[in-house]
Amino acid sequence: MGNYLVLDHVTKIYNSNDGKVHSLMDISLSVEPNEFLCIIGPSGCGKTTLLRLIAGLDTPTSGKITLNGVEVKDPSPERGMIFQEFSLFPWRNVLKNVEFGLEILGIEDRQDVAEHYLNLVGLDKVKNKYPYELSGGMKQRVAIARALATNPSILLMDEPFGSLDAQTRNMIQDELLKIWEMTRKTIIFVTHSVDEALYMADRIIVMSRSPGKIIEELKVDVERPRERTDAAIVKERYKILKLLGVEMKKIENI
Amino acid sequence: MRERTNEKWMWLIPIVIAAILWEILAIIIDDPSLLPRFSMIVVSFYELAVEGYLFLDISMSLYHFVIGLLAAFCVGVPLGIFMGWFKKIFVLLDPIVELIRPIPPLAWIPLTIAWIGLTHSAAGFIIFIGALFPILVSTYTGIKDTPRVLIDTGKVLGCTTDLKLIRHIALPYSLPSIATGTRLGMGVGWMCVVAAEMFGVSPSGLGYRLFSEFHQWSQLDYVIAYMLLIGIIALCLDRLFRYLVEDKLFKWKEGIVR
Numbered sequence: 417m418g419n420y421l422v423l424d425h426v427t428k429i430y431n432s433n434d435g436k437v438h439s440l441m442d443i444s445l446s447v448e449p450n451e452f453l454c455i456i457g458p459s460g461c462g463k464t465t466l467l468r469l470i471a472g473l474d475t476p477t478s479g480k481i482t483l484n485g486v487e488v489k490d491p492s493p494e495r496g497m498i499f500q501e502f503s504l505f506p507w508r509n510v511l512k513n514v515e516f517g518l519e520i521l522g523i524e525d526r527q528d529v530a531e532h533y534l535n536l537v538g539l540d541k542v543k544n545k546y547p548y549e550l551s552g553g554m555k556q557r558v559a560i561a562r563a564l565a566t567n568p569s570i571l572l573m574d575e576p577f578g579s580l581d582a583q584t585r586n587m588i589q590d591e592l593l594k595i596w597e598m599t600r601k602t603i604i605f606v607t608h609s610v611d612e613a614l615y616m617a618d619r620i621i622v623m624s625r626s627p628g629k630i631i632e633e634l635k636v637d638v639e640r641p642r643e644r645t646d647a648a649i650v651k652e653r654y655k656i657l658k659l660l661g662v663e664m665k666k667i668e669n670i
Numbered sequence: 671m672r673e674r675t676n677e678k679w680m681w682l683i684p685i686v687i688a689a690i691l692w693e694i695l696a697i698i699i700d701d702p703s704l705l706p707r708f709s710m711i712v713v714s715f716y717e718l719a720v721e722g723y724l725f726l727d728i729s730m731s732l733y734h735f736v737i738g739l740l741a742a743f744c745v746g747v748p749l750g751i752f753m754g755w756f757k758k759i760f761v762l763l764d765p766i767v768e769l770i771r772p773i774p775p776l777a778w779i780p781l782t783i784a785w786i787g788l789t790h791s792a793a794g795f796i797i798f799i800g801a802l803f804p805i806l807v808s809t810y811t812g813i814k815d816t817p818r819v820l821i822d823t824g825k826v827l828g829c830t831t832d833l834k835l836i837r838h839i840a841l842p843y844s845l846p847s848i849a850t851g852t853r854l855g856m857g858v859g860w861m862c863v864v865a866a867e868m869f870g871v872s873p874s875g876l877g878y879r880l881f882s883e884f885h886q887w888s889q890l891d892y893v894i895a896y897m898l899l900i901g902i903i904a905l906c907l908d909r910l911f912r913y914l915v916e917d918k919l920f921k922w923k924e925g926i927v928r
Contacts, residue, residue: 505820
């Protein structure tokens with residue numbers, strides 16, 4: 417079993433005004449190639465921090481993250497990231513946004529590559545538009561195309577569909593699954609939606625809040641395409657919601 | 671359609687009314703040494719354009735203006751980028767900037783004469799002082815305001831150095847802000863033209879003529895004609911800038927165009 421991305425006792429402590437905050441406490445986790453992993457937990461459980469550490473945008477206070485045995489220290493186009501907030505460069509049109517990473521890498525025929533990925537997310541028709549002309553769902557699809565364009569092996573997604581309406585969200589989830597099956601990327605997907613996690617993931621990590629710890633790990637052994645109301649899914653859903661419910665109580669009691 | 675044509679010419683109405691009121695007021699006062707009539711100013715314009723040095727003065731003033739503005743842009747933008755991007759540089763330089771910023775460009779005249787003498791560059795320097803700070807402040811504000819998510823995106827997509835992040839993310843993001851600062855700087859800089867030419871850097875220029883000739887000879891109608899001219903030129907410069915830079919360059923920015 418090739419452990420590919422490994423988090424080894426990763427802890428992240430932030431210094432805030434109230435003293436030290438354990439954002440992440442002793443996280444150990446390994447992710448396999450082509451896996452679709454969802455991380456779920458209440459807000460403030462350090463899900464985003466975890467992704468930022470894997471992306472190399474932050475460094476762990478202690479512990480180590482390795483990818484193919486090499487320690488992760490800096491951001492790299494090898495690990496693509498899609499953010500919760502809209503992150504398109506407003507001064508570039510859609511095509512130029514998708515080309516961005518290739519431009520930085522100095523790749524010559526970037527337009528073909530960019531157009532290929534725009535096709536993949538079904539947005540080749542709007543390639544000359546500017547971000548302000550796009551809907552929220554389109555923006556995130558362009559962001560996905562942009563992250564894919566540099567051909568990363570891992571895609572880190574931080575609640576990318578959090579601000580979309582329910583219909584758009586369901587649609588874009590299917591699209592992402594399609595892309596995932598076509599490109600065979602490893603995806604680590606942070607969400608606070610149990611439905612979303614159960615619909616998409618191979619494996620789900622449930623996290624607790626203060627300190628951010630892994631409290632449960634479960635495999636979703638349901639064939640795709642899944643029904644959102646599948647009996648197995650409903651059962652798992654109940655279990656996760658119960659776990660999260662306990663977490664929510666903890667927040668209320670503070 | 672009819673309404674739109676009307677709207678297009680609406681700006682003329684207040685100007686015409688102001689001119690008529692002015693004319694009436696001047697007739698009532700009946701003292702050209704206090705308020706010359708508007709019609710007199712129009713005649714003065716004609717005289718100055720045909721027999722005076724109007725065009726020479728305009729080009730001389732624009733020359734001084736360009737020196738000052740160009741210098742302010744070349745100093746203000748890079749300095750603003752450094753101050754906006756590197757927190758330490760900002761902390762170090764901000765007190766100095768805020769100390770010098772409130773000093774009026776006029777107060778710099780004695781020092782300018784001592785340092786540079788009575789040259790075109792001296793006039794340019796006064797205009798430079800006036801235009802620098804709006805450009806500087808808008809530049810560092812724009813750079814500082816660059817959303818974190820855009821910078822993170824840049825990092826993830828391969829911008830590994832500060833230079834790359836500035837060039838590909840922070841600078842393009844700040845361009846509208848820099849443009850606004852430049853526009854403000856142009857306004858302040860142009861206001862400094864009269865002061866910059868007052869102390870005799872050249873025997874021509876709008877400020878020189880207004881202050882050293884018309885004022886000395888109590889030609890109030892010429893003074894007013896030149897005052898209006900200064901305003902009109904500023905208006906044209908501003909419109910030109912907006913047309914060339916903001917409308918063309920910032921199509922991507924919703925709301926900035928209109």
